Amino acid sequence: MFLAIREMRHSKARYSLIMVIMLLVSFLVLFVTGLARGLAYANISALKNMPANYFAVQSDADHTFRRSQLTDTELAAARSVAGEANATPLGVQTSTITAAGADVKADITFFAVDMTGMLAPEVTEGAGFTNEVQGSAIADSKLEQSGVTIGSTIRDQASGMSWTVTGFVKDSSYSHTPVVYINQLDWQAMKQGTVQGGGGSGKANAPYNVIALDVTAAQAGQIADQLQSVEVITQKQAIASVPGYSAEQNSLMMMIVFLIVIAAVVLAVFFYVITIQKTSQFGILKAMGTKMSYLAWSVIGQVMLLSVASLVLGILLTLGMNMGLPDTMPFELDGQTMAMTSLLFIGMSLLGSLISVARVAKVDALEAIGRTGA
Amino acid sequence: MSAKLVMKQVTKTYGEGDGAMTVLNHLDLTVNEGEFIAVLGPSGSGKSTFLSAAGALLTPTSGEILLDGESLRDKDKGELTELRLKKIGFMFQSAQLLPFLKVEEQLLYVAKLAKLSPKEAKVRAAYLLKRLEIWERRNHYPEQLSGGEKQRVAIARAWMNKPAILFADEPTASLDYSRGREVVRMIADEVRSEGKAAVMVTHDERMLDWCDRVLHLEDGVLVEAHSLN
Numbered sequence: 049m050f051l052a053i054r055e056m057r058h059s060k061a062r063y064s065l066i067m068v069i070m071l072l073v074s075f076l077v078l079f080v081t082g083l084a085r086g087l088a089y090a091n092i093s094a095l096k097n098m099p100a101n102y103f104a105v106q107s108d109a110d111h112t113f114r115r116s117q118l119t120d121t122e123l124a125a126a127r128s129v130a131g132e133a134n135a136t137p138l139g140v141q142t143s144t145i146t147a148a149g150a151d152v153k154a155d156i157t158f159f160a161v162d163m164t165g166m167l168a169p170e171v172t173e174g175a176g177f178t179n180e181v182q183g184s185a186i187a188d189s190k191l192e193q194s195g196v197t198i199g200s201t202i203r204d205q206a207s208g209m210s211w212t213v214t215g216f217v218k219d220s221s222y223s224h225t226p227v228v229y230i231n232q233l234d235w236q237a238m239k240q241g242t243v244q245g246g247g248g249s250g251k252a253n254a255p256y257n258v259i260a261l262d263v264t265a266a267q268a269g270q271i272a273d274q275l276q277s278v279e280v281i282t283q284k285q286a287i288a289s290v291p292g293y294s295a296e297q298n299s300l301m302m303m304i305v306f307l308i309v310i311a312a313v314v315l316a317v318f319f320y321v322i323t324i325q326k327t328s329q330f331g332i333l334k335a336m337g338t339k340m341s342y343l344a345w346s347v348i349g350q351v352m353l354l355s356v357a358s359l360v361l362g363i364l365l366t367l368g369m370n371m372g373l374p375d376t377m378p379f380e381l382d383g384q385t386m387a388m389t390s391l392l393f394i395g396m397s398l399l400g401s402l403i404s405v406a407r408v409a410k411v412d413a414l415e416a417i418g419r420t421g422a
Numbered sequence: 423m424s425a426k427l428v429m430k431q432v433t434k435t436y437g438e439g440d441g442a443m444t445v446l447n448h449l450d451l452t453v454n455e456g457e458f459i460a461v462l463g464p465s466g467s468g469k470s471t472f473l474s475a476a477g478a479l480l481t482p483t484s485g486e487i488l489l490d491g492e493s494l495r496d497k498d499k500g501e502l503t504e505l506r507l508k509k510i511g512f513m514f515q516s517a518q519l520l521p522f523l524k525v526e527e528q529l530l531y532v533a534k535l536a537k538l539s540p541k542e543a544k545v546r547a548a549y550l551l552k553r554l555e556i557w558e559r560r561n562h563y564p565e566q567l568s569g570g571e572k573q574r575v576a577i578a579r580a581w582m583n584k585p586a587i588l589f590a591d592e593p594t595a596s597l598d599y600s601r602g603r604e605v606v607r608m609i610a611d612e613v614r615s616e617g618k619a620a621v622m623v624t625h626d627e628r629m630l631d632w633c634d635r636v637l638h639l640e641d642g643v644l645v646e647a648h649s650l651n
Contacts, residue, residue, distance in 0.1 A: 058522030332518045337507025413479050416514055417470045417591050
């Protein structure tokens with residue numbers, strides 16, 4: 049490091065330049081990662097915050113909740129394995145609501161849940177309601193921003209039913225729409241019309257979409273075995289199957305991967321050019337008795353110093369930027385993601401520096417003799 | 423008096439078969455303690471090959487080389503590097519100082535490689551720089567020095583680790599006559615005061631006043647040049 053540090057001290061402009069480039073790229077990597085995470089969270093926070101780790105869906109539904117239909121028979125079977133409390137039905141319905149007294153028209157997703165079960169929403173403002181009350185709903189706080197308040201009446205355009213909002217929950221989105229929680233009583237009322245209209249018997253309970261499970265992997269397998277035409281998927285699989293989620297995340301992921309590769313290539317090329325310029329210096333150093341390992345650590349040390357320093361600045365810049373972001377721009381960067389991204393960034397930088405090390409290894413000490421050089 | 427450098431029947435051949443070119447041809451040389459030797463020869467006569475072989479940078483095709491009594495044969499690359507660090511001081515053409523190290527750091531760097539304690543290194547560097555009258559410039563970068571000053575730093579750097587022998591590759595090539603002579607005189611002074619040996623390769627016959635022996639490299643062997651002095 050004796051050489052590495054003094055060389056950077058001597059060529060401040062040169063090394064500052066590469067640091068600025070790396071700083072910008074690392075900032076971009078972190079920022080896009082944060083946005084990707086933020087978008088993901090804004091998309092499916094309702095699913096992510098559910099205490100369920102598995103979901104039972106109809107096997108021909110492609111893991112998509114809204115395509116799946118399950119009945120009481122399947123629920124009973126699932127409960128026989130998982131226990132009463134660990135299997136609970138969930139109805140999912142995307143719709144558009146209007147609010148009386150406010151100029152609001154919003155796309156939302158109804159989640160019909162058991163208000164005493166594990167999927168019951170955790171109200172952060174206002175109050176909850178029981179399974180026996182008809183015409184009450186709990187909404188995601190995003191609806192509050194669009195003008196809905198506690199006590200507002202919201203009306204479902206498709207079914208014509210109305211609910212009074214009794215409370216709000218935080219971070220509850222599905223497919224980028226705010227979730228409105230209703231109980232099974234209203235779900236049945238909402239669905240009976242459809243079932244009857246479709247020519248069904250009307251007597252049986254309207255089907256749910258999925259069954260949320262809080263079970264072990266073994267139990268999940270057991271349920272899947274017991275029920276024909278039912279598939280048990282993990283929470284991760286369920287999230288990945290939310291319409292639009294994968295497409296969104298894949299594009300962002302591709303950007304991040306490219307950014308990291310670009311950062312590594314830029315750094316590798318820059319150091320390679322510097323190394324070529326210094327070929328005669330390395331020859332002299334070797335002739336004087338400098339070990340190759342010392343020179344290799346010198347090159348790697350420089351890359352390490354530069355990438356770590358620019359990464360630290362990049363992290364500070366990202367955190368600063370995050371504070372200035374408007375709430376409507378979803379951004380989320382937890383420590384673990386940040387650490388992973390940083391490690392990847394430094395790892396790629398080191399990988400790039402190996403090209404230069406290989407070049408230094410090839411320099412022959414003989415080049416020092418008989419050269420007029422600089 | 424012990425021999426610092428012994429070269430026995432050293433041959434170096436490049437290429438194979440008909441195209442083979444013999445640069446060093448059964449060359450013999452002994453340099454004793456306190457001796458300052460000049461090797462003359464026109465360009466292309468094999469001076470660089472001779473210096474590279476003697477300086478443990480190039481393995482000869484045949485023959486044996488002993489540095490300070492130690493044979494270079496059967497040493498691997500790492501051992502040769504270590505040997506160059508401890509036993510040999512190099513002076514290159516145009517000084518070849520590291521552009522990003524200050525004068526004093528040039529010396530401290532080689533001391534650090536040889537694992538000298540920092541305190542010892544400082545004392546030794548100060549001693550050498552003062553003797554070579556370059557102490558006032560110790561905090562300057564090479565780019566701020568004149569050609570003669572650079573070569574003086576190079577002399578100090580070469581002597582830093584108390585090597586057994588110093589090899590100088592055209593040390594006066596980039597200097598004018600009087601500065602060149604000054605540099606050669608300083609090398610000679612150091613050889614005598616430190617009780618070491620030095621071999622200077624040059625093509626400039628005006629620089630030989632302080633040399634104990636002058637040899638010509640002709641057809642791959644060294645010939646004593648009585649006629650010159």
